[in-house]
Amino acid sequence: MNAADRERAVELVQQAYADGRLDPAELEQRLELALTAASSQELAPILADLPPESRDEVVEIGSTGGPVTRTGDWHVPRHLRVESEYGRVRLDLSEALIRHAEIDIELMLAYGGAKIILPAGASANADRVRIGWGRVIxxxxGRPRPGGLHVRITGELAHGRLIVRNARQSR
Structure with missing residues (x-):
């Protein structure tokens, strides 16, 4: 069994607790079993009655000629793909519902830049974004922090820049 299997099991158990399907005692028991499991077979009964997480499911947002904007109280999926031919992208995650410790955002933009605003204390890695004409700021x-949100940003911007920053703290 590899570490990714164990991490996935822990994430599923934590998600089930967050969704109200487990009480605190069940959470503690299942986490202990998941963290001490020596094989994938030992993980199976821990997850058997939980709905499978569709880690491969990708939520897609697209536009051919206008801006793509998500702000305020919105649900951020585990995997988000944004495609736009002409138009800017603004993803403000600072007030959004984010149920995952790590999320992936894929940008496929022909003409137009993107701004991603993260909650205070969140980290991001945008090293796998390819830029034609523009730049990544x-x-x-850049590294995940214990207990904090980490966002992996990938994709391609043919003409435009990507800005990733944390939300400004109110004084």
Missing amino acids: CRTA
Whole structure:
């Protein structure tokens, strides 16, 4: 069994607790079993009655001629793909519902830039974004922090820049 299997099991158990399907005692028991499991077979009964998480499911947002904007109280999926031919993208995650410790955002933009605003303390890695004409400006921590949100940004911007920053703290 590899570490990714164990991490996936822990994430599923934590998600089930967050969704109200487990009480605190069940959470503690299942986490202990998941963290001490020596094989994938030992993980199976821990997850058997939980709905499978569709880690491969990708939520897609697209536009051919206008801006793509998500702000305020919106649900951020585990995997988000944004495609736009002409138009800017603004994803403000600072007030959004984010149920995952790590999320992936894929940008496929022909003409137009993108701005991604993360919650305070979140980190991001945008090293796998390819830029034609433009640049990537990432003003967040690049490595995941314990207990904090980490966003992996990938994709391609043919003409435009990507700005990634944390939300400004109110004074």
